[in-house]
Amino acid sequence: MSNSFAFPSIHDFPPFYTFQPTQTTWQNQVALWSEIILSYYRHHKLYRLELSEALNSELFYNKGINRMAEWDSPPKKTTAIIYWRKPEEWATLINNWVFEAGMTNSILTVYEIAHGDTTEGLEFHKLDQIILMKSLDILVKKGVAQTFQGTSADDI
Numbered sequence: 001m002s003n004s005f006a007f008p009s010i011h012d013f014p015p016f017y018t019f020q021p022t023q024t025t026w027q028n029q030v031a032l033w034s035e036i037i038l039s040y041y042r043h044h045k046l047y048r049l050e051l052s053e054a055l056n057s058e059l060f061y062n063k064g065i066n067r068m069a070e071w072d073s074p075p076k077k078t079t080a081i082i083y084w085r086k087p088e089e090w091a092t093l094i095n096n097w098v099f100e101a102g103m104t105n106s107i108l109t110v111y112e113i114a115h116g117d118t119t120e121g122l123e124f125h126k127l128d129q130i131i132l133m134k135s136l137d138i139l140v141k142k143g144v145a146q147t148f149q150g151t152s153a154d155d156i
Contacts, residue, residue: 005043005058011036017067042084047128049080081130085123090135093124095144110136 010016010032020026040059041047054060061068085093094113098104101118112118114132119125124132139145 003044005040007040008032008036011062012065014065014067017062037082038084041082045123045126047082047131049082051079081128083131087131087134088138090124090127090131091138091142093122094135095139097122097124 016029016032020029037049037059041049055068097119098106098108108116110129110132113136114125114127114129124135127135136145136147140147
């Protein structure tokens with residue numbers, strides 16, 4: 001699989017990078033940006049948007065047309081979590097893997113799920129810990145998993 005992301009043609013349209021005053025056009029622009037961001041993050045298996053770095057990325061800075069996204073008023077927070085899958089969907093993928101791998105009723109660490117050899121090549125391999133924990137909480141609420149706190153602050 002190529003690591004290069006194929007941007008849709010709208011990404012090369014200069015007005016796509018400017019605020020559109022007409023409400024309908026603005027709503028369409030926001031929807032298109034959302035689709036591109038989610039697709040880009042899914043393609044590259046990224047989960048966090050570092051606002052301080054994002055403006056210089058190929059996602060928001062199109063060198064071909066010399067256009068760049070700008071934040072209207074920078075928020076106090078510097079990172080956004082990008083949910084290109086809902087936590088419920090991640091929970092289903094993880095639960096299916098546990099079942100298919102014959103590990104039902106086994107004890108697994110969070111590290112094993114996100115970084116273990118047995119998950120290499122699976123979509124949730126290297127899943128962001130916040131998203132992983134939300135997904136595991138869903139499985140706990142469904143009654144198909146339990147979580148235990150370890151003996152140190154790093155153990156979950």
